[in-house]
Amino acid sequence: MSISPTGRSHPERHHPTDEQRLASLQSEFGVSPPGSLRGDASDDDSMQPLPQRPSTTLLQVQDALRDALPESPDMIRARHDALAAKIRLDQLSERRPRCVSHSSAAMDDSSHSCAQVSMDESRTRFDKVQEEEPESWEGAARIYEYGSAANPELPKVPVVVHPASLHESGATRVIPFDLSELLGGQGPCTSPNLMASYVRIVVGESITTQAKATSQAYYVIRGSGSTSSEHGVVKWATGDLFVVPKTDGSLQHSCSSAEAHDGAALYWIHDQPLLDYLGVRPDEVKFPPALFTRSKLLETVEEIRHGPGMEHANRLGVLLGNASTEKTTKTLTHVMWSLLNSIGPHTVQKPHRHNSVALDMAVAAPWPHGKVYTLMGRELDANGNVVDPIRVDWADGSVFVTPPGWWHSHHNESDSTAWVLPIQDAGLYTHQRTLDIRFADDEIELHRQGRIRGTAFNITNKQYLEVVSTHQAALDAADNDVPNFNYGL
Numbered sequence: 001m002s003i004s005p006t007g008r009s010h011p012e013r014h015h016p017t018d019e020q021r022l023a024s025l026q027s028e029f030g031v032s033p034p035g036s037l038r039g040d041a042s043d044d045d046s047m048q049p050l051p052q053r054p055s056t057t058l059l060q061v062q063d064a065l066r067d068a069l070p071e072s073p074d075m076i077r078a079r080h081d082a083l084a085a086k087i088r089l090d091q092l093s094e095r096r097p098r099c100v101s102h103s104s105a106a107m108d109d110s111s112h113s114c115a116q117v118s119m120d121e122s123r124t125r126f127d128k129v130q131e132e133e134p135e136s137w138e139g140a141a142r143i144y145e146y147g148s149a150a151n152p153e154l155p156k157v158p159v160v161v162h163p164a165s166l167h168e169s170g171a172t173r174v175i176p177f178d179l180s181e182l183l184g185g186q187g188p189c190t191s192p193n194l195m196a197s198y199v200r201i202v203v204g205e206s207i208t209t210q211a212k213a214t215s216q217a218y219y220v221i222r223g224s225g226s227t228s229s230e231h232g233v234v235k236w237a238t239g240d241l242f243v244v245p246k247t248d249g250s251l252q253h254s255c256s257s258a259e260a261h262d263g264a265a266l267y268w269i270h271d272q273p274l275l276d277y278l279g280v281r282p283d284e285v286k287f288p289p290a291l292f293t294r295s296k297l298l299e300t301v302e303e304i305r306h307g308p309g310m311e312h313a314n315r316l317g318v319l320l321g322n323a324s325t326e327k328t329t330k331t332l333t334h335v336m337w338s339l340l341n342s343i344g345p346h347t348v349q350k351p352h353r354h355n356s357v358a359l360d361m362a363v364a365a366p367w368p369h370g371k372v373y374t375l376m377g378r379e380l381d382a383n384g385n386v387v388d389p390i391r392v393d394w395a396d397g398s399v400f401v402t403p404p405g406w407w408h409s410h411h412n413e414s415d416s417t418a419w420v421l422p423i424q425d426a427g428l429y430t431h432q433r434t435l436d437i438r439f440a441d442d443e444i445e446l447h448r449q450g451r452i453r454g455t456a457f458n459i460t461n462k463q464y465l466e467v468v469s470t471h472q473a474a475l476d477a478a479d480n481d482v483p484n485f486n487y488g489l
């Protein structure tokens with residue numbers, strides 16, 4: 001279901017209020033959300049004039065629609081469409097005066113088309129806008145004192161668990177892990193850049209998913225089946241992972257069998273929140289779709305386990321890459337990153353940290369519950385242990401969030417190997433040279449030497465000077481008017 005924010009009516013003749021738009025959305029849904037969506041508390045519209053500016057917030061709209069609607073896949077998509085429509089309406093409302101004086105190319109056919117404005121009207125409004133424009137531009141500018149604004153207060157990424165029980169029963173549906181109310185996202189999101197959901201598919205049934213994303217990853221928690229899209233058909237089974245690039249249409253997932261709980265479960269992550277933040281749509285297919293089978297992943301882990309120098313390694317894992325990133329970031333996609341990581345019995349993987357947010361799928365947490373866990377926190381003590389940690393106990397098929405920059409150590413006190421599959425936006429960070437992954441032992445050793453480093457990006461001063469001198473030599477050889485930058489050296 002899609003929702004059109006307005007008709008094609010002339011903006012001066014009919015410009016629906018926000019309440020009318022919401023009523024239209026509610027009518028299309030066939031529901032009447034509880035409570036007032038307006039900012040004031042009055043139930044008597046006759047006594048309270050409608051506000052000039054929209055008094056609703058996106059979260060209020062989201063709350064109301066969520067409360068009123070069952071979480072079926074169609075309803076979730078409809079809710080997302082409603083949010084997108086609301087955002088679009090607000091943007092158009094703020095842009096409308098500029099529509100007259102600037103190109104109509106920026107306005108789509110669901111908005112107030114410039115072509116429908118008469119020349120006289122256009123001229124009058126153009127003159128008015130020309131007078132207002134300088135003031136408008138200055139009105140939007142903000143200037144802050146550096147020290148007080150360089151590290152602004154933003155909603156913190158929380159440590160939250162999305163339990164496996166959500167995908168172990170019930171109807172075929174998408175089960176979003178939506179933390180946008182905590183994070184202040186412009187749409188559903190689990191971290192600022194990524195959205196994670198479970199997709200439950202009852203045996204013999206199908207479901208479609210769709211995202212405005214450059215990258216989508218699906219890890220098969222349980223079950224067997226297939227997924228078809230404009231990229232072709234892929235068959236999957238428990239433990240497999242597949243990725244798809246920009247997809248204009250939807251993906252249709254069908255479940256043929258499941259070893260438990262009468263249905264398959266997929267762990268679905270995409271980067272639509274990043275695109276929402278940027279205000280863009282994906283334009284290019286940036287990588288070929290890829291499938292990682294469970295057997296191939298485990299076979300590779302075994303090869304590494306028996307490799308030289310791995311006898312006493314307590315960190316045994318494989319990074320998942322793509323042919324398109326082989327010569328660059330070596331990541332799952334150009335945005336996303338994933339690792340299949342094993343923690344041997346009675347083993348501790350000492351703390352590490354990175355700037356990306358990890359959305360960790362506990363693939364296998366040996367019984368009994370509580371024997372495998374992660375400790376996480378902002379600081380290390382002198383021995384490299386996490387100070388005042390938060391503990392997250394693993395449970396098979398559950399997901400937990402590891403905030404950016406937090407130190408985290410994995411602990412396995414059971415008699416069996418535990419497995420975790422973090423999916424992150426670390427492809428993007430790696431491209432930016434800002435992932436900054438650090439390991440506790442390295443940092444403690446540096447600290448003992450009385451040194452603090454600014455980055456874990458591995459380049460020495462000598463190498464840096466060589467890079468600069470090589471670049472300078474190339475400029476000199478070009479023998480043209482290129483300015484002779486010396487980078488302050």
Ligand SMILES: [Fe+2]
Nearest residue numbers: 352354358408
């Ligand atoms: Fe990590």
